[in-house]
Amino acid sequence: MxxxxxxxxxxxxxxxxxxxxxxxxxxxxxxxxxxxxxxxxxxxxxxxGDPKNFDPIFNDDGESFRPIRQMFDTLVTHKPGTAELTGGLAESWEHDESGKVWTFKLRQGVKFHDGTPFNAAAVCYNFDRWYNMKGAAAQANMIYYMDTFGGFAKNEAEGAGESVYNKCEAKDDGTAVLTLNKYKGAFPGAFALTSLSIASPEALKKYDADTVTQNGDSFAYSAFANEHPVGTGxxxxxxxxxxxxxxxxxxxxxxxxxxxxxxxxxxxxxxxxxxxxxxxxxxxxxxxxxxxxxxxxxxxxxxxxxxxxPAFNILYLGINQKNPKLKDLRVRQAIAYALNRQQLVQTKGPGGAKVADELMPDTVLGYAPDVQKYEYNPEKAKQLLKEAGAENLTLNFYYPPDVTRPYMPNPQEIFTILANDLQAVGIKVNGVPRPWNGGFKDDVQTFGKHDLHILGWTGDYNDPGNFVGTFFGRAKAEFGDQAMTDMFEAITKADGTVDEAGKKAAWEQVNRDLASKWLPAVPVWHAPPxxxxxxxxxxxxxxxxxxxxxxxxxxxx
Structure with a gap:
């Protein structure tokens, strides 16, 4: 350790x-x-942009997290202005030799906004709430929980597996003990995730927080999420x-x-x-x-x-392999070769932006300097499309015109440039603009309606699992990659490797294979917002x- x-x-x-x-x-x-x-x-x-709601567990975007971070606290947090971990609602924490049992010593005298006490029982109530969440609509909206813990007591959402979470025990008011089913490299960093903020158990119960309903492509959330969020912030x-x-x-x-x-x-x-x-x-x-x-x-x-x-982020072009043509690696490689990413960086990137060769920054463990790189080569792209029998390819390209993200300062302009690059090699592009919340994210991440999309990520903590594992650690509608079981297994193995040298080697190989063998997305740039x-x-x-x-x-x- x-x-x-x-x-x-x-x-x-x-x-x-x-x-x-x-x-x-x-x-x-x-x-x-x-x-x-x-x-x-x-x-x-x-x-x-509009927040989705204010219940931390049902969110995964910055516009929702901005107000949530002001109202809620997490067990572990970051020292202001850095990615260094420090105490939040927990003054200290430790784990046993297996990395599966975590003991948190909690701050005393803290109260939720409704006046009820924060204590170990409240911590366990939140973890048990997430683990026991019912309803496919609710579980499908718990993206960070799924990425971190993998599954629920009873899985109802597509793509869920065996949960890493086992139980939480309140030893006394000031001591919460969390037991996991296996070691996971995301911890302790993941305990700082905004989505895992600790909410008032009384308010969660009073305002029916666990109810999420679906009507077609839309979701409706509880009074807690929209009108009565109660934290300790x-x-x-x-x-x-x-x-x-x-x-x-x-x-x-x-x-x-x-x-x-x-x-x-x-x-x-x-x-x-x-x-x-x-x-x-x-x-x-x-x-x-x-x-x-x-x-x-x-x-x-x-x-x-x-x-x-600092540019602790990634912008990528996601490829949905639900489209049979996009299952062919040659077509995905053609898309990568078609993109003039260097010109995009020079014309639309913020100062200090650079072309990305991997789906995480080079300051993160497991970055591999020898991955396959896709320099701009439109002739190579045309050749690969011809070999794959995809010379008349038409793709629906989804993008959110109404927001500005840390990794994506102007989605409309970025879409236009990338679409022009693709059309220059013979790929017909149908642009599909959709609003960020209540449109784009649901269509892409929940329903997988797209062929291509632009999206990205700002790291929540310094670990490869928070980048590569979040994107590709399990099957997602976003990439339509349900058949890539070897990719899921490789990422799970890397994330569960305790030995430092072995962990580094495992993640480096994952990054090599992502670039050369799987290519579920094309990294575009790292940009300092x-x-x-x-x-x-x-x-x-x-x-x-x-x-x-x-x-x-x-x-x-």
Missing amino acids: QGRRLRTAVAIAAVTALAVGAAGCAESERDGDSGEAKTGGTFIFAGA PFTFGGWDKAKGEITLNRNPDYWGDKAKVDKLIIKIIKDENTRKQELRAGTVHGIDFPAPADRKALADEGFQVIDR AIVVTKDVEGMVASPLTDERFNTVSVKQ
Whole structure:
């Protein structure tokens, strides 16, 4: 176990150094004035899309996680501005030699927003809730839980397997003991997942949190998820005005940690990128996320604080092998050769972006420098399509035009360029724009309606399983790869390897095979996303995980 801790610390140090350097550069460029930040007032941040809901376990996207992170806490968290683990609701944790029994020493005196006590029984209630979740619709929306634990007490969702979770015991109010069925390399990092935030058991029961219903392609969630989310975080829920596109959060005066400096936090949903920028300049919002690469210098020159995060992410072109033509490796390779990714990086990537050869950053254990690479070669693409008998291929390419993501600053432009590359080698592309929540994600990740899609990932913690394992560790509608059992087995074996050298070798081989033998997706780029705030904002700590907590923020009065 000591070897694994050492490896994690080294990998995290690289990400931490980048984060500190980026924050330092932004700080040095700030305009100085005599105004003083003080507590009180309102901080208004522009969100790029609607949240799905506020129940952590049913979410997996940044627009939903942004408000959730302000209201909820996890057992383990990250030191601000880094990927380094530190205590959250658990002050400390340890595991036995097998890596299957985890003991958490919990913070004392913590209360949920509804006044009920946080204790070991509450921790176990949450873990047992997730494990015993009923209904295919509910289980299908627990994407992070599935990726982490693999299955439920009774599997009803497609693709679920045997659960890693075994049981949780409250030894006393301050000690929770979690037992797993097998070692999993994701831990302890996965205990910091926002989706595994700890909610009030009383509120979960009172507001019928486990009810998720499906009507065609749409899902409906409980009163807990939409109207009464109750955690232990620095802000409490104040309402979601869908007509105005505003989420209001209020300062929690009883927070166990550093209390919020502002009285009110408003997340204002502004889906259009230019409108977000205009409102920042007008002063009607104090911060925006993911500015267009071309806007960064202008905003900095105007006196705004443009803070770069390290590129701990990946953008990829996903390929759905439910289409029989796409089952042929030669066709998938042709798609890879057809993409002029270097030109895309140069014309649309943020400063510091680089072409990706693998589906995780090179700072993560298991990155293999000798994978097969797909340099831009349209003639090679045409040859492979001819060999596969796919010269008249037509593909439905799904993309979300209404959001800006850390790894995807302008989906419309990225789609257009990639589609043009594909059409240049003879592939006909039908573009299918769908809204991020209530459209694109359901069509792609739940129903698998697409042939191609663009999507990506910002790492939640520094482990290969959080990248490659999350994408390809089990069958998913997103990739239509149910028959790739050798891929699933290889990833499961790598994730369960305790020996440090063996783990590294296993993940490197997975990455080689992903590039040469399986190719379920084409990696596009790693891009450093930025966050921008006005010169009146102090205390914004940018995270390489895009895991910003706004309790540190104040606004000059």
